[in-house]
Amino acid sequence: MIAALQTQPLTQPTLRQLMSSKYSRLDRFISQKTLIKRKNIRLLLAQKRIQVDGKIALDTQQLIGPFNQVIFDHEILQQHSAQYWMMNKPTGVVSATKDQKHLSVIDLLGDECAADLHIVGRLDLNSSGLILLTNDGNWSSALTRPENKVPKRYLVDLANKISAEYIEAFSNGMYFSYEDITTLPAKLSIIADRRAEVELFEGKYHQIKRMFGRFRNPVLALHRLSIGELQLDPQLPLGQYRALSAVEIQSFSASDC
Numbered sequence: 001m002i003a004a005l006q007t008q009p010l011t012q013p014t015l016r017q018l019m020s021s022k023y024s025r026l027d028r029f030i031s032q033k034t035l036i037k038r039k040n041i042r043l044l045l046a047q048k049r050i051q052v053d054g055k056i057a058l059d060t061q062q063l064i065g066p067f068n069q070v071i072f073d074h075e076i077l078q079q080h081s082a083q084y085w086m087m088n089k090p091t092g093v094v095s096a097t098k099d100q101k102h103l104s105v106i107d108l109l110g111d112e113c114a115a116d117l118h119i120v121g122r123l124d125l126n127s128s129g130l131i132l133l134t135n136d137g138n139w140s141s142a143l144t145r146p147e148n149k150v151p152k153r154y155l156v157d158l159a160n161k162i163s164a165e166y167i168e169a170f171s172n173g174m175y176f177s178y179e180d181i182t183t184l185p186a187k188l189s190i191i192a193d194r195r196a197e198v199e200l201f202e203g204k205y206h207q208i209k210r211m212f213g214r215f216r217n218p219v220l221a222l223h224r225l226s227i228g229e230l231q232l233d234p235q236l237p238l239g240q241y242r243a244l245s246a247v248e249i250q251s252f253s254a255s256d257c
Contacts, residue, residue, distance in 0.1 A: 022137065026052070027060040029070065033077045049073050067136070083117060084249050085109070085133040087241040088232060091221075095122035095131060105131055108239055120144060121152065121227050124206065129154070129224030130232040133241075143227060143252055149184070149201040150228045150252065154208060157221040161193045166215060170198065174211055183207065197225070228252045 024032075027041040030050065041060055044050055050057040051071040052064065064070060067082040087105055089095070094102045097118070105119060120132035120140040134140050143150055170188040175181070187199040198208055209219045225232055229251035236242060 022066050023063050025060065026050070026057055026062040026064055026070075029064045030072060030077070033070075034072060044072070080135075082136045082139075083134060084136065084139070084244040085117070085241050086230070086233060086236065086244055086248075087131040087133065088236045088238050089123055089128055089131045090238040091126050091128050093239075094125055095119050105133065109133070109241060121203070121224075123222075123224060127222040127224065128238065129222075130227060130230070131224075132227060132230065132244075139249070139252075146202060152200050152203065152227050153225040154198045154200070155191075155221075155223040155225055156196050156198055156208060156212070156219055158194045158196070158212060159218040159220055160215075162188075162190050162196050162217070164190075166190075166196070166212075169214065170211060174214060176204070176210065179204070183211070186211070 027038045030036060030041050030044070031038045036044070038060075041050075045057055045060065048056045049072060051069075052062060053069050064078070067080050069079045070077045087108065089105055092102065093108065094104050096104045097106045098104055102125065106117065109117070116135045117133045118135070118137075118140065120134060120143050121130075123129065123131060132140070132143070142148060167188050167190070170186040173183045173185050176183070181204070183204060184201050186201070189197045191197055200207065204210075208222060212219050230244070230248055233242065
């Protein structure tokens with residue numbers, strides 16, 4: 001349906017990435033793939049027999065990540081494409097790679113792109129809207145790490161009318177005794193009598209439903225509009241997906257880790 005998005009590395013590796021096992025020095029990488037001793041890799045570089053991302057490699061200490069193309073003597077040693085997808089999740093679909101009872105978001109993807117993806121920012125079974133999927137662990141980690149406080153916006157339909165009292169309560173944060181936590185300040189905007197937009201900077205278990213529950217106001221529908229700068233494409237039908245553009249990928253770079 002949609003070809004995998006081909007990208008070159010968007011940023012220089014960060015310190016966190018350098019510490020990750022997914023990155024390796026070029027000499028170590030070549031040695032592991034070919035069983036050639038590391039001390040002999042420098043000679044291979046001098047003979048211009050190794051290419052990284054289409055360029056002759058010159059430095060044994062060059063860092064190789066999971067999406068660098070590496071060729072030795074015209075043989076491809078690694079060629080993985082980074083994939084970044086946006087899906088408009090329908091209700092009744094679980095945010096999981098597999099599920100015995102329900103259709104999962106992975107089930108909605110074509111076979112050409114579902115192999116090694118993971119989900120960025122889950123939604124529960126009865127919620128809909130923006131889901132991101134990728135095989136780039138550094139990128140997804142940057143989006144979901146609590147200390148980065150990436151905002152997420154939701155459209156919420158409620159059973160009862162909303163008042164200005166809700167705005168202050170969300171802004172002050174709410175204490176949940178079960179976990180012994182107080183939520184971070186959240187922004188609530190009233191759109192209609194029974195509809196609101198909520199912006200969160202965290203993702204506690206069923207947080208929005210529980211916050212409205214303080215007012216005994218059941219949530220009837222919950223639809224995610226955005227994660228950080230990544231907006232749900234309004235032209236994307238429920239249950240459909242598309243590759244992110246380079247601009248969308250870079251809107252939250254792994255360099256923010």
